Amino acid sequence: MKNFKRMVAIVVTLAMTAALLGACGSKSKSTGEKKGESSRDSLVIGMAAEISTLDPHMHSNIGTANLMLAIFESLLTHDFVTDEIKPGLAESYEVSEDGMTIDMTLRTDFKFHNGDPVTMEDVLYSMERTMESAFQNVFWDAVDNVEAVDDTHLRFNLNQPDNNLPYYIADFANIVPKAVVEADPDGFARAPIGCGPYKFVNWSQGMQIDMEADPNYPDGEAPIKNVTWRFITDRSTALVALETGEVDAFMTMNGADFDQIRNTEGLTLKTVSGNNTYYLSLNMEDEVLSNDKVREAICLAIDKKSVIDGAEYGEAKIADHGFIREGQVGYSDNFKEAERDVERGKALLAEAGYANGLSLELKCQSSKTTHAQVIQANLKEIGIDVEIVQLENSAFYADLENGDFQMEFGGFGQYTPDPSSTFRYVYRSDGVMAGNYYRLNSPEIDELLARGEVSTDPEERQKIYEEVIQLVEDAHCCKYIYWPTANIAHNSDLKGVEATPVGEYDIYNYYW
Numbered sequence: 001m002k003n004f005k006r007m008v009a010i011v012v013t014l015a016m017t018a019a020l021l022g023a024c025g026s027k028s029k030s031t032g033e034k035k036g037e038s039s040r041d042s043l044v045i046g047m048a049a050e051i052s053t054l055d056p057h058m059h060s061n062i063g064t065a066n067l068m069l070a071i072f073e074s075l076l077t078h079d080f081v082t083d084e085i086k087p088g089l090a091e092s093y094e095v096s097e098d099g100m101t102i103d104m105t106l107r108t109d110f111k112f113h114n115g116d117p118v119t120m121e122d123v124l125y126s127m128e129r130t131m132e133s134a135f136q137n138v139f140w141d142a143v144d145n146v147e148a149v150d151d152t153h154l155r156f157n158l159n160q161p162d163n164n165l166p167y168y169i170a171d172f173a174n175i176v177p178k179a180v181v182e183a184d185p186d187g188f189a190r191a192p193i194g195c196g197p198y199k200f201v202n203w204s205q206g207m208q209i210d211m212e213a214d215p216n217y218p219d220g221e222a223p224i225k226n227v228t229w230r231f232i233t234d235r236s237t238a239l240v241a242l243e244t245g246e247v248d249a250f251m252t253m254n255g256a257d258f259d260q261i262r263n264t265e266g267l268t269l270k271t272v273s274g275n276n277t278y279y280l281s282l283n284m285e286d287e288v289l290s291n292d293k294v295r296e297a298i299c300l301a302i303d304k305k306s307v308i309d310g311a312e313y314g315e316a317k318i319a320d321h322g323f324i325r326e327g328q329v330g331y332s333d334n335f336k337e338a339e340r341d342v343e344r345g346k347a348l349l350a351e352a353g354y355a356n357g358l359s360l361e362l363k364c365q366s367s368k369t370t371h372a373q374v375i376q377a378n379l380k381e382i383g384i385d386v387e388i389v390q391l392e393n394s395a396f397y398a399d400l401e402n403g404d405f406q407m408e409f410g411g412f413g414q415y416t417p418d419p420s421s422t423f424r425y426v427y428r429s430d431g432v433m434a435g436n437y438y439r440l441n442s443p444e445i446d447e448l449l450a451r452g453e454v455s456t457d458p459e460e461r462q463k464i465y466e467e468v469i470q471l472v473e474d475a476h477c478c479k480y481i482y483w484p485t486a487n488i489a490h491n492s493d494l495k496g497v498e499a500t501p502v503g504e505y506d507i508y509n510y511y512w
Helices: 014-022 062-071 120-132 165-172 178-183 185-190 235-244 255-262 292-301 304-311 342-351 366-380 393-402 420-426 443-454 458-475
Strands: 042-047 076-079 084-087 090-095 101-106 143-148 153-158 198-204 208-213 226-231 249-251 267-273 276-282 316-318 358-365 384-391 407-413 478-491
Touching (some): 062 198, 120 178, 178 185, 235 249, 276 292, 292 366, 292 384, 304 478, 358 393, 407 420, 420 443
Parallel strands (some): 042 226, 358 384
Antiparallel strands (some): 076 084, 143 153, 208 226, 249 478, 276 478
């Protein structure tokens, strides 16, 4: 175990250092101009699924992260529109010449929503929590130890470079009040206290979460005073709620509704190419799916275009390299993905002892039922009968984390420009709680990922990640299907709204 008299260390390559230092200065949570006034004081935002916790260190999904962004602060902030890293609770930071130490100065004007000041003890405790969290610990390998020079100055010492650390700090290292969390961790997860622009008010189970602007927020009170996050799992209901004004905005609408939203007076649809990847995950520890021939047969049966056309109404792109997009390290024309082959799939099932077919269970969130139905039809063609089990959000993720599933359909977002951060989540053997839900356990892949994270040679990293994605493809642990169109639909009078590739939205600068 690491020494936890520490915070996080930010490591950047020399290429990033100038950009990061250039960001030092007054805090800005987004690229939008901060508005001091709003003609309305309330906002209702629709979400497709209810979250399972409000503890910022005990989750790894984007829906929860949207609420964390409003309630909590991190040492750094991530502008999801420009992908820039900016100051947060740290007003300045200085990177050593060798990139192995960081000196950071904390702001002294932040208070938690209960009135207590944010102290160095809270910062160190928060970092210890995220680094020990089963959901987030995969991000902090490069951190060795951190000294508190005094009450406002930190010195971070690293054991190796990690270009993605600034993003990890901004996206996952939310600062929490030590005394409050230690007194009642479960209570904190249901009614948190942060130091962000919005204070938690109430959580009505199955319905909504309410927040109100903190009038003492150091960077100025948010223009919209009262915000409600409403859970609407039925997407047709979501469209009606938008049209009638029951909700003012909805994150991630169905592609089937895009044209109607665009043609409805008073509504606006913002879109951008998404950083999420949606895929079918196969539990490699399941008795049936531990057989590689069965998994390969399933992968061969999936018709990606049918899922995009049938469930996304064409508003998505085929994922042809898993999580990696063209232009990113690891993308290569040498990648070999088996094309759809129903007859070969049937033959593999017969070789595995299932010549007469078999039955499997597919779990999904209720908002992805149509996707599951298309996959169900695909697998029927090779003799697999699929029972679809729809679950609400918290139960869905609990089953994934506990391994209580055979197949699941879901998605995962890429938070950083370098895909190695996503690989930590989804491919490392020790990352089951973080995102390796298929239980991929490959010492070879683990070793390659470790090398890729420390290498500064672009050619070496390219070869490493080419090999990683090919090994994952050949393991048949999942079938990558599509990259979505990230979107948010909203009342046209609501300003400051921009679609973001990862699907996180900073409501601090929204105004009417």
